[in-house]
Amino acid sequence: MTEKKGEKKKVSKKYNIYYLGMDEINKIINHAKNLRDRVVIKILARSGIRRFELCNIRVQDVDFTNNRLYIAKAKNNKPRSVPIDKDTLQDIKFYIGSRQHGKLIQSNKKGVDGIDESRINVIVQKTSEKAGIKHPDPTKTKMNPHIFRHSFIRHLIKQGVPPNYVQQIAGHSDIRTTLQMYGIPSFKDVQERYDEISQSFY
Numbered sequence: 001m002t003e004k005k006g007e008k009k010k011v012s013k014k015y016n017i018y019y020l021g022m023d024e025i026n027k028i029i030n031h032a033k034n035l036r037d038r039v040v041i042k043i044l045a046r047s048g049i050r051r052f053e054l055c056n057i058r059v060q061d062v063d064f065t066n067n068r069l070y071i072a073k074a075k076n077n078k079p080r081s082v083p084i085d086k087d088t089l090q091d092i093k094f095y096i097g098s099r100q101h102g103k104l105i106q107s108n109k110k111g112v113d114g115i116d117e118s119r120i121n122v123i124v125q126k127t128s129e130k131a132g133i134k135h136p137d138p139t140k141t142k143m144n145p146h147i148f149r150h151s152f153i154r155h156l157i158k159q160g161v162p163p164n165y166v167q168q169i170a171g172h173s174d175i176r177t178t179l180q181m182y183g184i185p186s187f188k189d190v191q192e193r194y195d196e197i198s199q200s201f202y
Contacts, residue, residue: 017186018136019151031131037123039095040105040115042088043069044124044145048152048170049082050075051117051145057104059096064089074171082169120145136188153182158189 032038103114128143
């Protein structure tokens with residue numbers, strides 16, 4: 001099939017089969033040096049939101065009544081809401097204290113409203129190093145925030161959450177993106193399944 005002039009060639013997204021287990025994620029959370037860093041990692045790991053989305057969440061975007069976070073500008077500037085667990089909400093409540101406005105995650109720099117993406121990178125990298133947890137992909141030398149999103153989505157699928165639910169939580173505009181990127185089982189999952197059925201070999 002020949003490509004028509006002016007037509008953009010479609011490039012399929014590469015799937016990633018590597019992800020962190022919940023025990024590894026909890027170990028990283030437990031090694032956060034302060035409440036702010038713990039909130040950052042918990043939100044990334046338990047909601048699957050993107051790094052830039054976290055940077056832009058405001059205090060008033062946290063819905064403590066309905067257990068959700070509102071993202072005014074997600075990917076492609078589309079608003080969406082994501083569920084969040086009560087344990088993380090409790091930490092958020094302690095973290096914001098009496099604050100009612102401004103960015104949820106604050107910078108340590110005086111007069112600066114909000115944290116930037118590079119600081120989130122540093123928080124994830126340093127906390128993971130402190131916990132002794134390396135990136136599950138052997139080709140990567142440093143931990144990055146996206147591994148929490150990827151691991152969260154993998155965990156949902158592993159727990160049997162329907163793809164259309166996963167699509168909505170992840171903020172994918174097309175369910176084919178969800179299926180293409182996460183529909184292929186990881187080797188870790190295959191190994192676990194193999195270990196289960198291997199008992200029948202003897």
